Amino acid sequence: MKNLNSVFAAYLVAWAIFFVYYVTVARRAAALREDLERLKESVTRPVDASAAANRGK
Amino acid sequence: MKKQAVGAAIVVLLLAAAAYAAFFIAPTDSKQGVIYRIIFLHVPCAETGLVAFFVCFAANVAYVLKRNAKWDWLGVSAAEVGLVFTTACLVTGPIWAKPVWGIWWTWDARLTSTAVLWLLYVSYLMLRSLVEEPERRALLSALFGIFAFIDVPLVFGSIRWWRTQHPQPVIMGGPGSGLDPTMLRVLLFCWVPMLALMVLLMQSRYRLEAMRGDLELVRREAEAA
Numbered sequence: 082m083k084n085l086n087s088v089f090a091a092y093l094v095a096w097a098i099f100f101v102y103y104v105t106v107a108r109r110a111a112a113l114r115e116d117l118e119r120l121k122e123s124v125t126r127p128v129d130a131s132a133a134a135n136r137g138k
Numbered sequence: 139m140k141k142q143a144v145g146a147a148i149v150v151l152l153l154a155a156a157a158y159a160a161f162f163i164a165p166t167d168s169k170q171g172v173i174y175r176i177i178f179l180h181v182p183c184a185e186t187g188l189v190a191f192f193v194c195f196a197a198n199v200a201y202v203l204k205r206n207a208k209w210d211w212l213g214v215s216a217a218e219v220g221l222v223f224t225t226a227c228l229v230t231g232p233i234w235a236k237p238v239w240g241i242w243w244t245w246d247a248r249l250t251s252t253a254v255l256w257l258l259y260v261s262y263l264m265l266r267s268l269v270e271e272p273e274r275r276a277l278l279s280a281l282f283g284i285f286a287f288i289d290v291p292l293v294f295g296s297i298r299w300w301r302t303q304h305p306q307p308v309i310m311g312g313p314g315s316g317l318d319p320t321m322l323r324v325l326l327f328c329w330v331p332m333l334a335l336m337v338l339l340m341q342s343r344y345r346l347e348a349m350r351g352d353l354e355l356v357r358r359e360a361e362a363a
Binding site for chain 1: 161173225230233236342357363
C-alpha cells in the first residue's frame with residue numbers, strides 16, 4: 082500500500098478547502114445579514130419617530 | 139434553511155459514497171498502484187471547475203446583453219466556486235505527481251494553462267473589489283469574465299493538441315485512450331457529488347451576493363433620504 086498516505090492527504094486537503102469555503106460563505110452571509118438589519122433599522126427609525134410626532138399633534 | 143441543510147447532508151453522503159467507490163470499488167492500477175486513486179478526486183475537481191467557469195461565462199454574456207443584476211450575482215458566484223474547485227485540482231495534482239513523476243510541478247501546457255486560469259479568475263475577483271459603483275463593477279467584471287473564459291478551451295485542449303508531461307485524456311481522448319470500464323464508471327460516479335457540491339456552494343454564494351445587492355440598495359435609499 083505504497084503512497085496510501087498521499088491519497089489520504091489529497092482527500093483531506095480537498096475536503097478541507099471545500100469545508101473552509103462553505104464556512105467562509107456562511108460567516109460572510111451572517112455578517113451581511115446583521116449589517117442589513119442594522120441599516121434597515123436606521124432607515125426606518127426616523128420615519129417611526131416622525132410618525133409618532135404626527136400622532137401626538 | 140432546512141432545505142439547505144438537507145442539501146448539504148445529501149452532498150456529504152454522496153462525497154462519502156464517492157470516496158468509498160474510489161478506495162474499494164475501483165481496481166488498483168497495475169503500473170501506478172494505489173496513488174492513481176487520486177484521479178477520482180483530481181479529475182472531477184478539474185472538470186467541475188471548468189463547468190463553473192462556463193456558468194460564469196454564460197452569466198457574464200447574459201449580463202452584458204440584459205444588464206440584470208441577477209446575472210452579475212450568478213457570474214461572481216460561479217467564478218468564486220470555480221476558483222475553489224480549481225484550487226483543489228491544483229493542490230491534488232502535485233500530490234499525485236511527486237511519487238509518479240518525481241517532481242511536484244512542471245511548466246507543461248496543461249499545468250501552465252490551468253495555473254493561468256486560476257490567476258485569471260483571481261484577477262476577476264480582485265477587479266470587482268476595486269470598483270465601487272455596482273453597475274460599472276458588474277459590466278467591467280462581465281467583460282473581463284468573457285475574456286478570461288478564452289483560457290478554458292485551452293485547458294481542455296492542451297493535452298489533446300500538444301505533447302505534455304500531464305497524462306493524455308482518459309475521456310474523449312480519441313482512439314487508443316480510455317480507462318478500464320469499472321474505473322470509468324467510478325470516475326463518472328465521483329463527478330456527481332462534485333457537481334452537487336458545486337450547485338450547493340453556488341446557491342449559498344448567490345444568496346450572499348443577492349443580500350449584498352439588497353444592502354447596497356438600502357444604503358443608497360438611506361443616503362438619498
